[in-house]
Amino acid sequence: MADQTDSERNVINQAGADAYDASKLGKLEGLEAVRKKPGMYIGGTDERALHHCVSEVLDNSVDEHLANFCSRIEVNIHVDGSISIRDNGRGIPVDIHPTYKIPGVEMVLTTLHSGGKYGQGGYKFSGGTHGVGAKCVNAVSEWFEVEVSRGGSVHHMKFERGKTVKKLEVIGKASGTGTYISFKPDAEIFKETTVFVSARISQRLRELAFLNSGLEIIFTDERPSEPKPERYFYKDGVEEFVKQINQGKTPLHPKPIRFLKETKLQLDDKPAEIHCEVVLQYNDTYNDQVMCYTNTIHNPDGGTHLSGFRSALTRAINQFSKANNLLKDKDPQITGDDVREGLAAVVSIKHSDPKFESQTKVKLLSPEVESVVGSVTYEGLMQYFETNLSIAKKIVDKALNGARAREAARKARETVRKGALHGGGLPGKLADCSERDPALTELYIVEGDSAGGSAKQGRDRRFQAILPLRGKLINTEKARLDKVLA
Incomplete structure (x- = not known):
């Protein structure tokens, strides 16, 4: 195609602009946006x-518990593939x-960004801050x-793909309240x-029961031939x-360490209010597991409560170890990675207006949560x-061992990088064997030239090799890990 002139381009652009009018703009009504x-x-x-x-849906029931109005939740997976709460x-x-x-129930279930969680006094603490949960x-x-037991009556509504197919109606009498x-x-x-x-649902229900002491949760999967209700309390x-x-x-x-604090700001x-609960316990492993929650909602990517907890934990252990002379001058600095070795912890906050x-x-x-959790911890x-004191020293010792191992590993890496352990030849004092298949050979590591001489005389040269080591061997059973790795 030949190059267009400016006047030709202007004509084409104007034609496109005329075709692109308000009729081409779309607007999604109600819950149609969610489906789209x-x-x-x-x-x-x-x-x-x-x-x-x-x-x-479950979080709305838990919010009722947080407001001290709900003590029991029942969850059922039905044979037809549906679920009820x-x-x-x-x-x-x-x-x-x-x-x-x-x-109100129709508004809660059909109108985006509506509900009892927008500063209208419905809830002090809530997991559903955006007002789009159940309606989505x-x-x-x-x-x-939905069936609502309230005011002595059972009220019922039904929807299909977000659209009302049965208006709110009373279908019976109710002796109590609930949804x-x-x-x-x-x-x-x-x-x-x-x-x-x-398994995925039961894990979440168990988690919620842990985070809400006093809340009873009953879970039944009706799909097996013999359903067995599970109770979490x-x-x-x-x-x-x-x-x-x-x-x-x-x-x-033996007993987890627990801190509680309520903060108004x-x-x-x-x-606003922030209620903070931190529970931790160390174990004999080298991995850490810290679970973070806001208004009982799991935050797998952490956030400001996790950063506040981690920095305070590191600061407290370092401060205590220095104040009690538990660190020697030659000991490495204890870092966050060191203090988290073998740590199991749950950081749970309740916030009146979380982001x-x-x-x-x-x-x-x-951002305000970081300082609150840090202070509590x-x-x-x-x-x-x-x-x-005895437990504190155990925790410091574990962190210190982690620091020593980390420092020894760092030195070992530096040694390798410098080439001290690299090289194409065999160790100078190795008395090699003639067999080339490693599966058929034996290597004897002995202490010093004297032991090496006797071993060489008694070996079978075909498959037995001898390697004398210089100096005295370290007792790895009793030595510190950083000494073994040094």
Whole structure:
């Protein structure tokens, strides 16, 4: 095609501009946006997103427990592939909203960014801060039903793919209060799978019971021929959680260390509350496992509560070890990696206005939490160490051994890089054998030339090689790890 002149381009651009008018602009109404772009609201359409839907509904029941209105939650996976969640909380409001002129339950389940978690006094602490949880589940479900027991009556509504098919109606009498929600995931949305994994759900339910002492959770998978209900109830809550993390390991101290603190502060000229609970226990392994939660929501990517906990832990152990002369001048500096060896911990905060990275809440961003958790951890550890000196010394010794091993490994790497252990030839004092197949040979490592001489005389040259070592061999059973690696 020949090059276009400026005037020709202007004509073409103007024609395109005339064709691109307001009629070409789209607007997604109500929950249609969720069905069109589910990844924006539930993090995808895979198995993880499928189970995230369960968490979104479940978290509303847990919020009722956090507000001291719910003591029992029942979760059932049904034979038809649906799932139901029942609680004995207050029940979603069913009266007509004064502004929007629709029942509260319909507003909660169909209108994005609505609910009792927008500073209207519905909840002090809540996992569902964005107001899109249960209504998103409604949108991506083949069908979604809700029953609310409130005011002496049972109220019922039904939806299909986010649209109301049965208006709110009274279907019976109620002796108590609560909410019952059941839904079946839509295969049009979850193309990978719509099958709930029992083990995945039971793990989350057990986790919630640990984090909410006094909350009873009953889980039943009705798909097996003989369903067996599982009950989760933990009187000591997070302490039992940490003990479970340490199952199969040897604890460094018998009882987990626990700190609690409630903090009131001003955020953007508004009053806010942060309740912090930290529980930790060391074991005999070298790996760490720190679980972080905000309003009972797991934050797998950590966030400000994790960074506050880690920095305070390192500072407290270093401060205590120096104040009690547990470190020698030649000892290496204890780092964060060292103090976390063999650590099992749960950091759980309840925040009246938390900020997350996304709707899936994988990471906490609230900056004020870092100093609050740091203060709780540092002050709590220092007080604990002062009254539990023997345990404190065990923890410092473990961290110090980790530091020594790390330093020895660093020196070994430097030695290798300098080429001291590299080279194409064999060690100078090696008396080699004639056999070339390693599987048929034997190597005897002996202490010094004297022992080496006797061994050479008595060996079979065909398959036995002798390597005399210079100097006295270290007793690896009794020596410190850094000495062995040096």
